[in-house]
Amino acid sequence: MPLFGATLSGPSKLTDILVSGMSERPGEIALVSTTATWSWQELERDINTVAANLIAMGLRPGDRIASLMPNRVELLLHYLACLKAGLVVTPLNYRYTPPEIDYALEVSEASVLLAHSERVDDVRASKLAGDLPKGLISFGGSLDNAERFEDLTKGEKPKVSYPEPDINAPAFIFFTSGNKRARRIGAAYAGTFKRCDCLFVLLHRIVGETFPFQYQGGV
Numbered sequence: 001m002p003l004f005g006a007t008l009s010g011p012s013k014l015t016d017i018l019v020s021g022m023s024e025r026p027g028e029i030a031l032v033s034t035t036a037t038w039s040w041q042e043l044e045r046d047i048n049t050v051a052a053n054l055i056a057m058g059l060r061p062g063d064r065i066a067s068l069m070p071n072r073v074e075l076l077l078h079y080l081a082c083l084k085a086g087l088v089v090t091p092l093n094y095r096y097t098p099p100e101i102d103y104a105l106e107v108s109e110a111s112v113l114l115a116h117s118e119r120v121d122d123v124r125a126s127k128l129a130g131d132l133p134k135g136l137i138s139f140g141g142s143l144d145n146a147e148r149f150e151d152l153t154k155g156e157k158p159k160v161s162y163p164e165p166d167i168n169a170p171a172f173i174f175f176t177s178g179n180k181r182a183r184r185i186g187a188a189y190a191g192t193f194k195r196c197d198c199l200f201v202l203l204h205r206i207v208g209e210t211f212p213f214q215y216q217g218g219v
Contacts, residue, residue: 014165018040022041025040027041043077050153051081051085051162052160054082055158059111062087063112064173065089065114066092067092067113067114068116068119078114083171086162086165088170089172092175096122101128108173111133113132114139115143120138124144
């Protein structure tokens with residue numbers, strides 16, 4: 001399997017990231033994990049369904065959606081769906097403790113948190129996670145009254161309008177441990193990347209053979 005896809009001729013809108021694959025080879029494999037594969041057509045379908053469900057939850061362009069997830073294909077689907085919906089991807093370090101989770105949620109002004117069920121105790125111990133404006137989304141198991149990410153990928157896609165991307169709007173917020181204070185409290189500052197600064201190239205690469213997705217290098 002090749003590690004790199006075709007070279008892009010120029011910048012591409014983040015909402016149109018799959019257009020080339022969809023138009024030229026919709027049935028070919030676009031994404032591979034250790035348990036499943038997605039064609040370009042299937043990937044587009046799942047991303048659009050998740051994005052539509054996020055919009056149907058009441059999320060609007062510019063809302064921050066935090067994630068506390070390990071590397072896995074569903075996290076990539078989540079990122080791409082957020083970009084489709086005009087949301088700001090805000091990944092948190094998967095090892096964050098409850099105080100660090102709270103700090104990141106407060107600084108980023110997150111509207112919702114996607115969390116893996118492995119971290120359910122820490123999410124419940126968080127002072128802020130349970131009171132986010134749009135609540136919680138769980139993956140891999142139940143988390144109180146949270147929506148299940150698995151359900152957001154299934155069923156009939158809600159009829160919504162996808163926002164026209166604003167190239168000057170934020171696309172990502174990354175947290176870094178840049179100094180001693182940051183390591184102690186979890187994050188010193190958030191680096192915000194505008195949509196015009198981001199250029200994605202989908203690689204034919206098995207998920208897990210890269211940096212953690214909560215870092216800009218992994219993305």
